[in-house]
Amino acid sequence: MTAETLVMPRHSPPDSRPAAVPPVSNTRLAVIMLITGETMLFAGLIGMYLIFRLSAATWPPPDLPRLPLGITVLNTIVLFASIVPMRLALASARANRPDAAARAVARTTMLGALFLAIQGIEWFRLVTHGLKLSSGTYGATFYVVIGCHAFHVLAAVVWLATLTLLARSRPLTSRHHAGLEMCTLYWYFVCGLWAVLFPLVYVY
Amino acid sequence: MTRSHIRWSTIATAILALAPATRAFAQSCAMCASSFGVNDPVTKAFNWSILFLMAAPYTLVAAVGGWLFFTYRRAAGRSRASVGRLPLATRRGAPADVPEEV
Numbered sequence: 462m463t464a465e466t467l468v469m470p471r472h473s474p475p476d477s478r479p480a481a482v483p484p485v486s487n488t489r490l491a492v493i494m495l496i497t498g499e500t501m502l503f504a505g506l507i508g509m510y511l512i513f514r515l516s517a518a519t520w521p522p523p524d525l526p527r528l529p530l531g532i533t534v535l536n537t538i539v540l541f542a543s544i545v546p547m548r549l550a551l552a553s554a555r556a557n558r559p560d561a562a563a564r565a566v567a568r569t570t571m572l573g574a575l576f577l578a579i580q581g582i583e584w585f586r587l588v589t590h591g592l593k594l595s596s597g598t599y600g601a602t603f604y605v606v607i608g609c610h611a612f613h614v615l616a617a618v619v620w621l622a623t624l625t626l627l628a629r630s631r632p633l634t635s636r637h638h639a640g641l642e643m644c645t646l647y648w649y650f651v652c653g654l655w656a657v658l659f660p661l662v663y664v665y
Numbered sequence: 666m667t668r669s670h671i672r673w674s675t676i677a678t679a680i681l682a683l684a685p686a687t688r689a690f691a692q693s694c695a696m697c698a699s700s701f702g703v704n705d706p707v708t709k710a711f712n713w714s715i716l717f718l719m720a721a722p723y724t725l726v727a728a729v730g731g732w733l734f735f736t737y738r739r740a741a742g743r744s745r746a747s748v749g750r751l752p753l754a755t756r757r758g759a760p761a762d763v764p765e766e767v
């Protein structure tokens with residue numbers, strides 16, 4: 462058998478197999494890298510908090526107001542409850558039910574906004590009671606750590622609101638829901654982060 | 666001298682060379698040594714913070730790397746289980762779809 466006896470067919474039939482899809486899409490990989498970076502940012506902030514918290518003789522300082530635990534527990538429930546409509550939105554989009562998906566995304570947006578509103582009221586009350594960013598390491602660490610988390614929640618809420626608006630012109634279907642999937646990942650990250658920060662800053 | 670002898674003598678030499686350095690490894694920098702006492706709460710705070718910050722990147726890399734590894738391995742197993750029909754080379758003059766005898 463010589464090399465000339467084996468040739469590829471000149472007009473080979475079109476390949477009907479679907480193109481190879483990578484197990485992890487580039488978009489998902491990018492969001493995971495973003496979340497990894499953000500986690501390291503918060504690891505640095507928690508490291509800073511641990512230094513001040515563990516080296517202080519009394520925490521919180523006696524002349525400063527205590528953090529409101531009751532309203533924050535309520536706020537935590539609001540944030541964790543938002544995971545339910547978020548999951549529902551993703552499941553609805555995958556099941557090709559765009560209206561249900563859009564409604565669930567809107568509900569998640571509202572719960573996220575409610576979390577931010579309650580935290581804003583809490584901060585306002587704390588400032589009026591004398592806990593400011595300049596109130597020593599206690600005030601500074603509290604506002605920096607919790608403020609950084611609040612900023613991330615705000616970014617996620619803006620993302621969710623954008624998804625809600627875009628869902629009107631481009632329904633969330635089983636074929637078009639990559640943005641929702643990435644937003645869900647980010648929302649889980651934001652909620653998971655609060656599960657660490659709340660016991661550390663408010664309870665410990 | 667066999668290969669095993671060479672390996673063991675290399676390991677023994679490395680241990681002997683590094684043994685005197687263990688005292689030096691246990692020392693901290695001049696600033697930390699003079700600023701913090703043994704039972705100082707600041708020392709304890711720094712120790713915990715350093716441990717936490719040291720563990721964080723390793724945990725993250727292990728978690729993300731492990732997830733990627735298992736996801737790709739599972740996908741490779743799935744694609745092996747469903748190998749599609751590959752385009753076949755044909756003999757010159759033979760119909761395009763006739764598989765070649767190997």
